[in-house]
Amino acid sequence: xxxxxxxxxxxxxxxxxxxxxxxxxxxxxxxxxxxxxxxxxxxxxxxxxxxxxxxxxxxxxxxxxxxxxxxxxxxxxxxxxxxxxxxxxxxxxxxxxxxxxxxxxxxxxxxxxxxxxxxxxxxxxxxxxxxxxxxxxxxxxxxxxxxxxxxxxxxxxxxxxxxxxxxxxxxxxxxxxxxxxxxxxxxxxxxxxxxxxxxxxxxxxxxxxxxxxxxxxxxxxxxxxxxxxxxxxxxxxxxxxxxxxxxxxxxxxxxxxxxxxxxxxxxxxxxxxxxxxxxxxxxxxxxxxxxxxxxxxxxxxxxxxxxxxxxxxxxxxxxxxxxxxxxxxxxx
Amino acid sequence: xxxxxxxxxxxxxxxxxxxxxxxxxxxxxxxxxxxxxxxxxxxxxxxxxxxxxxxxxxxxxxxxxxxxxxxxxxxxxxxxxxxxxxxxxxxxxxxxxxxxxxxxxxxxxxxxxxxxxxxxxxxxxxxxxxxxxxxxxxxxxxxxxxxxxxxxxxxxxxxxxxxxxxxxxxxxxxxxxxxxxxxxxxxxxxxxxxxxxxxxxxxxxxxxxxxxxxxxxxxxxxxxxxxxxxxxxxxxxxxxxxxxxxxxxxxxxxxxxxxxxxxxxxxxxxxxxxxxxxxxxxxxxxxxxxxxxxxxxxxxxxxxxxxxxxxxxxxxxxxxxxxxxxxxxxxxxx
Numbered sequence: 001x002x003x004x005x006x007x008x009x010x011x012x013x014x015x016x017x018x019x020x021x022x023x024x025x026x027x028x029x030x031x032x033x034x035x036x037x038x039x040x041x042x043x044x045x046x047x048x049x050x051x052x053x054x055x056x057x058x059x060x061x062x063x064x065x066x067x068x069x070x071x072x073x074x075x076x077x078x079x080x081x082x083x084x085x086x087x088x089x090x091x092x093x094x095x096x097x098x099x100x101x102x103x104x105x106x107x108x109x110x111x112x113x114x115x116x117x118x119x120x121x122x123x124x125x126x127x128x129x130x131x132x133x134x135x136x137x138x139x140x141x142x143x144x145x146x147x148x149x150x151x152x153x154x155x156x157x158x159x160x161x162x163x164x165x166x167x168x169x170x171x172x173x174x175x176x177x178x179x180x181x182x183x184x185x186x187x188x189x190x191x192x193x194x195x196x197x198x199x200x201x202x203x204x205x206x207x208x209x210x211x212x213x214x215x216x217x218x219x220x221x222x223x224x225x226x227x228x229x230x231x232x233x234x235x236x237x238x239x240x241x242x243x244x245x246x247x248x249x250x251x252x253x254x255x256x257x258x259x260x261x262x263x264x265x266x267x268x269x270x271x272x273x274x275x276x277x278x279x280x281x282x283x284x285x286x287x288x289x290x291x292x293x294x295x296x297x298x299x300x301x302x303x304x305x306x307x308x309x310x311x312x313x314x315x316x317x318x319x320x321x322x323x324x325x326x327x328x329x330x331x332x
Numbered sequence: 333x334x335x336x337x338x339x340x341x342x343x344x345x346x347x348x349x350x351x352x353x354x355x356x357x358x359x360x361x362x363x364x365x366x367x368x369x370x371x372x373x374x375x376x377x378x379x380x381x382x383x384x385x386x387x388x389x390x391x392x393x394x395x396x397x398x399x400x401x402x403x404x405x406x407x408x409x410x411x412x413x414x415x416x417x418x419x420x421x422x423x424x425x426x427x428x429x430x431x432x433x434x435x436x437x438x439x440x441x442x443x444x445x446x447x448x449x450x451x452x453x454x455x456x457x458x459x460x461x462x463x464x465x466x467x468x469x470x471x472x473x474x475x476x477x478x479x480x481x482x483x484x485x486x487x488x489x490x491x492x493x494x495x496x497x498x499x500x501x502x503x504x505x506x507x508x509x510x511x512x513x514x515x516x517x518x519x520x521x522x523x524x525x526x527x528x529x530x531x532x533x534x535x536x537x538x539x540x541x542x543x544x545x546x547x548x549x550x551x552x553x554x555x556x557x558x559x560x561x562x563x564x565x566x567x568x569x570x571x572x573x574x575x576x577x578x579x580x581x582x583x584x585x586x587x588x589x590x591x592x593x594x595x596x597x598x599x600x601x602x603x604x605x606x607x608x609x610x611x612x613x614x615x616x617x618x619x620x621x622x623x624x625x626x627x628x629x630x631x632x633x634x635x636x637x638x639x640x641x642x643x644x645x646x647x648x649x650x651x652x653x654x655x656x657x658x659x660x661x662x663x664x665x666x
Contacts, residue, residue, distance in 0.1 A: 055570055057570060084572075085573075085574065085575075086572060088569070088570055088571065088572035089570065089571035089572035089573070090572060093570070094570040096563060096566070096567060096570075098563060101562065102563040102564055102566075102567045103564055103567065104564040104582050105564070105586070105661070105662060106585050106586055106660055106662075107581060107582070108661075111581075115571065115573060115577065116571040116572070119571065119572060119574065119577075120572065151662065153661075153662050164567070167567075167571065
């Protein structure tokens with residue numbers, strides 16, 4: 001049995017007087033113990049909402065969540081607020097996007113680490129402080145004794161994210177969810193943070209769900225990749241398979257829009273046409289069809305079903321033929 | 333920090349000097365004057381002239397002002413002509429200031445004790461009937477004039493609850509130590525005196541607390557709403573912390589910054605409410621003295637009390653500024 005089994009997870013936001021909005025639409029994926037799984041897509045594809053739904057952090061009012069999220073055999077969606085509170089930080093840890101705003105500005109770093117140790121491991125403050133020092137040491141923060149007494153604004157961006165990682169891993173959770181952990185950081189720091197996370201999850205045997213829009217992150221870290229569009233998984237495959245042979249036009253488009261070092265000088269990037277619509281109607285054909293270079297008549301009439309193709313899940317009527325280089329210019 | 337404090341206190345000296353000059357001129361511009369107030373409309377011109385001379389009001393205003401400054405430098409602020417004729421203005425201030433301080437303290441205590449928790453709960457249940465009701469209630473708190481509420485409390489609540497509705501204490505045998513009647517009773521062990529003083533404080537303190545309560549409630553609600561949307565609150569939730577820890581350490585500690593500013597400003601502004609409240613409840617404080625002083629054109633008392641009120645206001649605001657550094661490490665370590 002997988003550590004985390006997400007089945008048909010659907011999140012519908014309902015505001016008074018507004019059309020219901022399906023942010024996540026029947027997402028399923030598994031995470032094996034120690035495995036790293038990527039959720040990839042552009043802004044608004046539902047990847048962050050998926051992670052918040054797993055953590056039980058979506059607002060109680062206005063968000064309707066269906067499906068199952070089973071962790072070690074327990075459906076987290078069926079747990080009470082108190083039961084979920086006992087698990088968060090202990091069984092599941094989370095690292096967020098912006099390390100400055102994710103740390104409390106008026107509480108010293110030390111207390112922000114120890115409070116989670118006190119809560120879940122029942123450590124007295126003194127013992128927790130020693131453990132906090134070890135944790136900061138482990139995530140590569142120099143002079144941890146001094147840093148424990150400092151406040152978030154006194155740390156650099158990279159160090160803040162290291163501190164957040166230390167907090168998320170403080171209780172040795174079996175699952176860590178990282179929501180764009182490097183987006184707010186400098187490029188050089190991004191690489192450091194990624195290699196730190198890779199090292200830590202390997203050392204501790206932690207399973208990792210990596211949420212990102214950055215395929216570079218996926219390439220360096222993930223075992224399996226789920227590509228999301230409009231709240232649905234459109235392609236799922238092992239990482240090397242996905243990179244070598246992207247079949248969904250969206251995945252192909254994402255890969256083609258990455259700048260390459262071996263490209264000829266002056267060669268243009270191939271962006272994906274248009275942007276994500278506010279409310280994506282999967283009910284009438286494929287949501288990606290309006291932006292898709294491969295779109296056929298059927299694409300706007302029939303919603304493509306998920307098909308299993310030799311260990312790859314694909315939701316497309318007209319997938320990219322293996323070997324196609326960059327996507328062609330899309331007529332506007 | 334120390335340099336900042338000293339600079340602010342030096343500024344205060346300038347403020348007080350300019351204020352005293354403006355006040356001096358302004359009080360003289362008011363129609364009527366101490367002479368008419370003391371002698372009435374039908375006094376003879378001779379007796380008027382005599383009293384004018386006796387009070388030194390016959391001299392040019394500039395001379396009067398510098399004489400005042402000269403005497404003030406030695407701690408002599410003149411003699412009351414209307415509030416408590418014959419008493420020195422300073423004595424009147426020293427006698428009455430503890431009363432106003434006591435009243436303001438209890439008023440602001442009530443305002444904070446109800447306003448902050450209610451503001452937190454309303455923000456937490458934003459849009460609920462509880463939230464809407466509290467917001468409407470706070471609007472009423474701001475809108476109802478203090479004197480109206482004071483009279484309602486005095487006439488309805490006092491008789492209904494059997495609470496005293498005027499004065500600071502009944503004529504009981506109480507030892508005076510500090511001038512704070514509640515404190516005196518605690519120091520001397522005369523608990524009945526403390527209790528009696530508290531009974532006298534309840535209604536005026538409630539009347540005085542309504543506006544600060546309403547303002548503190550609204551600022552707390554807005555501040556908590558802002559903080560609840562912050563990423564670090566979500567981080568705290570992701571750590572599985574218990575609700576009380578999140579409330580205290582992560583939400584309220586951050587939301588308190590604007591609330592502390594408001595509490596400071598409201599404390600400073602309490603005096604304007606105290607004038608009305610003390611008058612209605614015949615509460616012998618600075619506010620009542622100001623009200624009587626204006627009726628009887630008691631120049632020395634008005635001058636001293638308004639200047640002291642200004643000093644209190646400036647000092648309270650200085651304390652608020654300094655308290656930021658205690659609450660917010662981002663200011664402390666800059």
